[in-house]
Amino acid sequence: MPNRYPATPQWRLSVWYFWYFAHVGAFTPYFTLYLESLDVPAAVIGLMMSGMLAMRVAAPLLWGSLADRRNEKVPVVRLSAMLSLLCFAVLFVAVQIWPIAIALAAFAFFWSASLPLVEALTLAHLVGAVERYGRVRLWGSVGFIAAVLLTGMWLDQAALRSLLWIDLGILVALAGSAWMLSDPVVARSATTAPLRWADMLRRDVLALLVASLLMAAAHGPFYVFFSIHLVAHGYGKAVVGMLWSLGVVAEIGVFIAMPHLLRQLSARTILVSSLALAVVRFALIGWAVDSAPMMLLAQLFHGATFGAAHAAAVALLNRSFPAAQQARAQALYGSFSVAFGGMLGNLAGGAAWQYLGPELTFTVGSAFAAMGLAVAWFGLPAARAAAVPVR
Numbered sequence: 001m002p003n004r005y006p007a008t009p010q011w012r013l014s015v016w017y018f019w020y021f022a023h024v025g026a027f028t029p030y031f032t033l034y035l036e037s038l039d040v041p042a043a044v045i046g047l048m049m050s051g052m053l054a055m056r057v058a059a060p061l062l063w064g065s066l067a068d069r070r071n072e073k074v075p076v077v078r079l080s081a082m083l084s085l086l087c088f089a090v091l092f093v094a095v096q097i098w099p100i101a102i103a104l105a106a107f108a109f110f111w112s113a114s115l116p117l118v119e120a121l122t123l124a125h126l127v128g129a130v131e132r133y134g135r136v137r138l139w140g141s142v143g144f145i146a147a148v149l150l151t152g153m154w155l156d157q158a159a160l161r162s163l164l165w166i167d168l169g170i171l172v173a174l175a176g177s178a179w180m181l182s183d184p185v186v187a188r189s190a191t192t193a194p195l196r197w198a199d200m201l202r203r204d205v206l207a208l209l210v211a212s213l214l215m216a217a218a219h220g221p222f223y224v225f226f227s228i229h230l231v232a233h234g235y236g237k238a239v240v241g242m243l244w245s246l247g248v249v250a251e252i253g254v255f256i257a258m259p260h261l262l263r264q265l266s267a268r269t270i271l272v273s274s275l276a277l278a279v280v281r282f283a284l285i286g287w288a289v290d291s292a293p294m295m296l297l298a299q300l301f302h303g304a305t306f307g308a309a310h311a312a313a314v315a316l317l318n319r320s321f322p323a324a325q326q327a328r329a330q331a332l333y334g335s336f337s338v339a340f341g342g343m344l345g346n347l348a349g350g351a352a353w354q355y356l357g358p359e360l361t362f363t364v365g366s367a368f369a370a371m372g373l374a375v376a377w378f379g380l381p382a383a384r385a386a387a388v389p390v391r
Contacts, residue, residue, distance in 0.1 A: 010132075012180045013122050014139035019174040020115065021140035025147030026166050029227045029244050030237075034160045036228065040097060046350020048101050049224050052108035053346060056339030063113035064120075064331030073117040074181045080113035081175040087111075088171055091164055112339065114178070116330040123318050123330075124184045134255035134311055141252040141307070145245045152241020205320055207379025211271065212313050212333065213341035214372030215305070218278050218365045220345015221352065222285065229358050233289050243299050250303030258311050267312040268380045274309035275376055277301045278369035286362025305369075313337070344368075 035045050063080065067073040087107035094100045126132050151166055230240050254261075261270060281301040288294035313333060321329040345368060352361040 010125065010136050012177070013118070013125065013136050016118060016174070016177040016181060017137055017140035018143035019170060019177050020118075020143070022143035022147040023167060023170045023174060025144035025244070025248075026151045026163070026170055028223055029148055029240060030151060030155060030160070030163050031167075032224055033155075033227055033231070033237075034163050035100070037160045038095065038100075040100075041354075042225075042228075043350045043354045044097060046224055046346050046353070048097075048104055050343045050346040050350070051101055051105045053339045053343035055105050055108035056112035057335045057343065059109045059112045060116045060331035060335040060339070061328065064116055064328045067117050067120075072183050073121050074178070074183050077114045077117050077121075077181060078175075078178045080110045081171075081178040084111035084114075085168075085171045085175055088168060092168075112334070116334040118181070119314060119330045119334075121181065121183070123314075132259070133314065134258035137311070138252045138255035141248045141255065144248045145252075148241045148244045148248070150241075152238045152244075156237045202320075204316075204380055207375055208271075208313060208316055208320075209333065209337050211275065211372045211376040211379065212309070212337035213344070214368050214375060215275060215278060215309055216338045216341030217345035217348070218282060218368035218372065219306070220342050220347075220368075221349030221361045221365045222282060223342070224346050224349055225353055225358070225361060226285065229285070229289060229362075230295075232358075243295055246296060247299040247302030247306075250300045251307035252303075254303040254307035255311065258308070261308070262315065266382065267316050268376070268382060270308050270312040271316075271380070272373065272376050274304040274312070275369050275373035278305040278309075279366045279373065281305055282362045282365035282369065286359045286366075289358070 032045050032049070035048065036042075040048070063076055067076045084107050087103060087110060090103040090106070091100065094103050122133060122136055126136070147166075147170065151163065154166070155163065227240050227244075230243065231237070235243070278301070281298045284294050284298040288298075314330070317329050317333055345365065348364050348368075349361050352364050
């Protein structure tokens with residue numbers, strides 16, 4: 001059978017994922033350290049990071065709706081790349097709290113548009129072979145590792161302000177990679193179908209979204225305070241980068257193994273197991289930070305708590321909605337579950353860090369994961385969450 005989706009080779013999608021998550025690798029572990037160097041209080045750092053996620057709650061749905069109505073995703077991805085680059089450049093002149101917060105929020109509004117659209121684009125190019133998603137997506141993990149390691153080594157020698165130049169360069173490369181993409185031919189002629197409340201409020205869909213929201217909330221304290229927590233306990237920035245990278249190495253292993261895992265286990269089982277490991281992982285980070293072996297183990301669990309959980313959620317969404325609704329379904333997952341959940345975790349983590357201390361802050365993350373475990377266990381029926389078809 002001839003390939004109906006020849007327009008964008010998978011390597012071009014892989015390049016985009018590489019640069020997108022390279023930015024995450026250079027930004028997420030170290031930008032809070034940059035803000036701390038500007039004497040921004042911990043609670044305000046949590047609010048700033050939550051402000052970025054607040055933009056990611058509404059923005060992906062707006063951009064996804066626009067892309068579905070136009071039956072074209074790539075022009076929106078390109079536009080978001082250029083506008084996010086311009087907004088990030090404002091940080092070079094913003095040194096006070098409010099200008100930084102506004103610049104970050106504006107950056108997040110445009111930057112958050114692209115990932116759900118490229119997720120839907122990737123699934124469209126992989127129609128009938130969704131198990132290959134992990135092998136495209138793993139290049140994002142490779143980009144993250146490269147960025148987090150190299151940035152950590154650089155920042156051990158250079159001023160934290162140089163982080164802005166690193167991130168800017170990566171965003172330029174990301175914008176360039178967006179121009180390498182193109183929409184599948186079939187997608188241009190697809191009929192747009194409305195995404196109804198009844199579709200979103202089905203028991204299995206609602207349980208998936210809420211469980212994923214709570215998983216994202218569990219990661220909130222980790223993404224904001226993990227680097228600060230490690231540095232406060234004597235870890236160097238290069239070691240911090242190595243620990244972040246170890247988690248993503250585990251994530252890559254999971255993405256490579258996902259076709260086999262999905263043949264052997266249901267997506268429900270994978271998601272439930274990931275949430276159970278998240279309960280343990282964040283408790284270890286909070287209470288065993290002085291033990292390097294425990295930190296290594298906790299970071300190895302990232303392969304499950306992020307990689308396996310995300311791949312399972314994407315596969316379940318892909319099966320639950322038709323192609324004409326995929327951009328909005330992925331945007332709903334990205335905005336409600338990932339962004340709103342992360343915002344909730346950031347706010348709770350910022351308050352806990354200031355008033356309860358580091359140990360209880362990460363215990364809050366464990367509590368969110370435990371709630372997500374209960375929702376997934378009781379809300380995802382085994383029949384509907386059974387194995388995703390693979391070849």
